[in-house]
Amino acid sequence: MLNLVLIPALVVILLLLIFSGIFVVRQQTAAIVERFGKFTSIRNSGLQLKIPLIDKVAGRINLKVQQLDVMVETKTKDNVFVKLKISVQFQVIRNNVYDAFYRLENPSDQIMSYVFDVVRAEVPKMKLDDVFERKDDIAIAVNRELNQAMEDYGYDIIKTLVTDIDPDVQVKSAMNRINAAERDKVAAEYDAEADRIKIVAKARAEAESKRLQGQGIADQRREIARGLEESVDVLNNVGINSQEASALIVVTQHYDTLQSIGEQTNTNLILLPNSPQAGSDMLNNMVASFTASNQIGEAMKEHNKKLPDKKSRKSSDKE
Incomplete structure (x- = not known):
């Protein structure tokens, strides 16, 4: 009866011992096996065996590329507080799994310490604008320092990135105002330049319009003078002297003007004087004006001629 109880118990214990000596290591993972607290071997992915009750799996190391994000607050050269987010991508070196497991208690804290040290040494040398422009230099400095420090512990620093630069809220507001003011x-300036171009173009157009208008008026007057000259020649050829011809032309233009005004139904224009002898009076006045003008011109010429003679006489008297 006792044997019937012991045999199944022994079988169960044996099975438990066998299964305790079998373990599985997942892909991209390494297992550390110890015997009585002393390092024995490193087991890679797959089905692995160990001595039950003697060997034990002390820990597992992740061989994948890992990322650690570190937020660092520091001050720039122009006394602006800024927060930088540093993303460190690292991986355990396969040949240095022993060092990675036994030499560092917490690799993340070690990496963070170096990141803080490098960033707070580099950023205070730069102004805020330089931090944005030279963030790659900061990343390179952090990566170089980490590689030198972490390689001895079995870690490879693959890439270091400055993924975010966050200045103080008031500084960001001021920067946004400066940017808006600059825009x-x-x-x-563009609006002023556009207005200037419009003004210049308009002035040029007006100048060209006035030039063409003046040229048109000059051509008109030239043709009128030529027509008057031809009209006087024609009238002289039929025995009418120049004064009579001029009177006839003035009267004709006077009545042509009256006819042109009469054709306008909605006009308030009144031509004065409007008597039959108005044309003749106008001609007489014009002739009298021309005669008076000529007389004044001749008198001024005679006066100007006498002035040099008087000056010469005065100078001779003084001598």
Whole structure:
């Protein structure tokens, strides 16, 4: 009866011992096996065996590429506080799994310490604008320092990135205002330039219009003078002297003007004087004006001729 109880118990214990000596290591993972607390071997992915009750799996190391994000707050050269997010991508070196497991208690804290040290040494040398422009230099400095420090512990620093730069809220607001003001300034300059171009174009158009208008008036007057000359020649050929011809032309233009005004139904224009002898009076007045003008011109010429003689006489008297 006792044997019937012991045999199944022994079988169960034996099976438990066998199964305790079998373990599985997942892909991209390494297992550390110890015997009585002392390192024995490193087991890679797959089905593995160990001595039950003697060997034990002390820990597992992840061989995948891992990323650690570190937020660092520091001050720039122009006394602006800024937060930088540093992303460190690292991986355990397969040949140095022993060092990675036994030499560092917490690799993440070690990496963070180096990141803080490098960033707080580099950023205070730069102004805020330089931090944005030279963020790659900061990443390279952090990566170089980490590689030198972590390689001895079995870690390879693959890439270091500055993924975010976050200045103080008030500084960001001021920067946004400066940027907006700069854009408003550029927009105002473009608007002013556009207005200047419009004004210049309009002035040129007006100048060209006035030039053409003046040329048209000159051509018109030239043709009128030529027509008057031809009219006087024609009238002289039929025995009418120049004064009579001029009177006839003035009267004709006077009545042509009256006819042109009469054709306008909605006009308030009144031509004065409007008597039959108005044309003749106008001609007489014009002739009298021309005669008076000629007389004044001749008198001024005679006066100007006498002035040099008087000056010469005065100078001779003084001598």
